[in-house]
Each structure stands twice: as C-alpha cells, then as structure tokens.
Amino acid sequence: MLTSILIVTLFLGGSNTYLTSVGKDMDKKIAAVIEDEKQQKEIQALVEEAQDFLKYYNSNILYVLQNGQMINSEYKSEVEDFNLWVDILSSEREEYMEKLEDIHLKLVKSMTKEQWNLIVHPVE
Amino acid sequence: MAHNNRMKMKNKKILKIYVRLIILLLIISSGCSGSKTTPDRSKGEEPLNEQKKLIEKNISNEIKKAEMLKLVDEFQLDLESFYIYYTKHRERMTTLHRSYDTTSEQFEQARNEFIPKYKQFLSTVISIRMKLRDLSTQDEWKAISKITKTYIPPKDYREN
Numbered sequence: 531m532l533t534s535i536l537i538v539t540l541f542l543g544g545s546n547t548y549l550t551s552v553g554k555d556m557d558k559k560i561a562a563v564i565e566d567e568k569q570q571k572e573i574q575a576l577v578e579e580a581q582d583f584l585k586y587y588n589s590n591i592l593y594v595l596q597n598g599q600m601i602n603s604e605y606k607s608e609v610e611d612f613n614l615w616v617d618i619l620s621s622e623r624e625e626y627m628e629k630l631e632d633i634h635l636k637l638v639k640s641m642t643k644e645q646w647n648l649i650v651h652p653v654e
Numbered sequence: 655m656a657h658n659n660r661m662k663m664k665n666k667k668i669l670k671i672y673v674r675l676i677i678l679l680l681i682i683s684s685g686c687s688g689s690k691t692t693p694d695r696s697k698g699e700e701p702l703n704e705q706k707k708l709i710e711k712n713i714s715n716e717i718k719k720a721e722m723l724k725l726v727d728e729f730q731l732d733l734e735s736f737y738i739y740y741t742k743h744r745e746r747m748t749t750l751h752r753s754y755d756t757t758s759e760q761f762e763q764a765r766n767e768f769i770p771k772y773k774q775f776l777s778t779v780i781s782i783r784m785k786l787r788d789l790s791t792q793d794e795w796k797a798i799s800k801i802t803k804t805y806i807p808p809k810d811y812r813e814n
Contacts, residue, residue, distance in 0.1 A: 602783065603799055605792045612780045620773045624765065627747075631761040634751055646754040 556649070563648045564641070572640050580633045587626050594618050702730050705798070712797035718789045725789075729782045736775045743768050 556577050564570040598615050601607045638646065706726050713719040746764055750756045787795055 603796075605787065605795045607787075609780060609784060612783075616773060616776045616780065619776060620769055623772060624769050627761075627765045627768070630751070631758065631765070634756070634761075635758060638754055638756075643754045650752055650754075 559649045563645050569640065573637065576633055576637050576640065580630060583626075583629050583633075587622065587629075590622055591619075594622060699730065699733070702726055702733070708798040708800065712794055713790060714794075722786055722789050725782055725785055729779070732775070732778050732782075736771075739771065 557574065560570055560573050560577070564573060594615065598612075598619075601611050601615060604611075641649070706723055709719060709722045709726065713722060743764075750760055750764060786798070790798060
C-alpha cells in the first residue's frame with residue numbers, strides 16, 4: 531500500500547508555477563526584457579532562490595517518504611505512528627506554497643506589469 | 655531541528671529505489687519536460703494495480719482477499735476524486751502565479767482551502783492501509799508490502 535501512498539503523495543507534490551514550467555528559458559527572457567542590470571540581477575536572484583528552494587523541498591520530501599516507508603513496513607504500526615508523518619508532509623507542502631507565493635510577490639514588486647507580461651506570458 | 659530529525663530517519667537500503675522514484679515523479683509532476691503541467695493519472699493507478707496483484711497472490715483466505723481487493727477499489731475511487739480536485743487546484747494556482755495582480759490574500763485563501771483537503775486525503779490513505787493490515791497476517795503483510803516494480807524505466811535514470 532505504501533507504494534501507492536508514495537506515488538500519490540509525490541505525484542501530488544509537484545510544482546506548478548511559471549518558475550518551473552518556463553524555468554529553463556527564464557534567464558534568457560529576463561535578459562531580453564530587462565535592460566537595467568541591477569534590476570536584472572535582482573530578478574535573477576529571486577528566480578534562483580525559487581529553484582534552490584524547490585531542490586531543498588524535493589530533498590526533504592525524500593526523507594519524509596522514506597520515513598513513511600519504514601512506518602508502513604512495520605506490521606504493528608498504528609494510526610498514531612503515522613500522525614507525525616502526515617503533519618510533516620502537510621507542513622512541507624504548506625511551506626512550499628508559502629515560499630513560492632513569497633517569491634512571486636517579490637518578483638511582482640521588482641518589475642512593471644509590462645515586463646511581467648513579457649517574461650511570464652511569452653507568446654506561444 | 656525538525657529537518658535534522660528527518661535526516662536521521664534516512665534508510666540507505668531503500669534510498670536508491672526512492673531516489674529513482676523521486677526523479678521519475680518529479681519529472682511527471684514538476685513540468686521538467688516543459689509543457690507538461692497536469693499530473694499523469696495512470697502513474698497513480700499503476701501501483702494500485704500492482705497492489706491488487708500482490709493481494710491476489712499472497713492472501714490465502716478468500717473472504718479476506720475479496721475484502722482487501724474491495725478496499726483497494728474503494729481507494730481507487732478516492733484517488734480519482736482527489737485527482738479531479740487536485741487538477742482544479744493546480745489550474746487555480748497556475749492562474750494565480752501567472753497574474754501580476756494576484757494578492758497575498760488570494761494566495762492565502764487558496765492555501766487554506768488546499769492544505770486541509772490534502773491532509774484529509776492522506777488520512778484516508780492511512781485509514782485504508784490500517785484496514786488492509788488488519789485483514790492480513792504479519793507474513794502476508796510483509797509479502798503485500800513488497801515493491802516488485804520501481805516504476806522507473808532504466809533509461810530515465812542517470813546515476814552520476
């Protein structure tokens with residue numbers, strides 16, 4: 531059953547922001563749209579912060595899931611043994627959402643709406 | 655402190671399997687491939703099908719076996735229901751994150767709606783796990799808890 535738990539929780543744990551969906555081309559877009567060097571560095575730093583955080587988050591989730599695997603494999607494990615695991619998994623997810631919100635709001639502050647639309651809403 | 659505690663929980667024996675699992679699932683869920691932004695439903699169903707096969711193979715009591723298979727089917731419905739909710743949540747979050755005008759209050763509202771549902775879903779998963787456990791012996795549990803497939807095609811994993 532834990533295989534399912536892991537699959538489900540992980541496949542529900544992914545990122546869904548422009549920071550990852552267009553992350554690969556973000557640097558190029560920022561460089562193309564933002565002329566001011568100071569502003570460009572500020573924005574790039576925020577994008578890097580988000581990407582570093584995602585790596586940290588994914589690493590943490592790995593340990594949480596390993597712990598879930600161990601609890602599950604124990605025949606005698608009871609609901610109480612899973613409570614902390616659920617709390618950690620949920621709080622990791624909450625922290626993930628908060629952090630990306632925070633970076634989003636900082637990015638918005640760091641550029642004009644026109645710049646934003648050019649970077650985040652590329653013509654597809 | 656909490657992070658350090660989690661670090662201690664590391665089990666090297668299963669690390670390799672889960673590193674592979676993580677990599678595949680991150681590719682599936684994080685949009686690393688570029689345009690893919692929705693979760694792949696089949697990836698959630700595959701381990702459930704494997705679970706059913708393990709139950710069919712390892713549970714000798716026919717009545718208990720039928721009950722356990724029914725539980726997994728029920729869970730599949732829960733998963734389907736949460737999948738629909740989660741897809742909508744992702745679409746909402748994508749819209750919020752793409753908009754220049756999204757306020758912190760809008761983010762907070764979305765978060766406050768999602769986290770309790772996520773937690774509730776995890777509780778459902780554990781509740782079904784407990785029912786399955788109660789229907790099996792210790793040896794049977796060991797057998798049906800075995801992971802027979804890593805869900806990772808070898809070509810998708812590069813260990814440097």
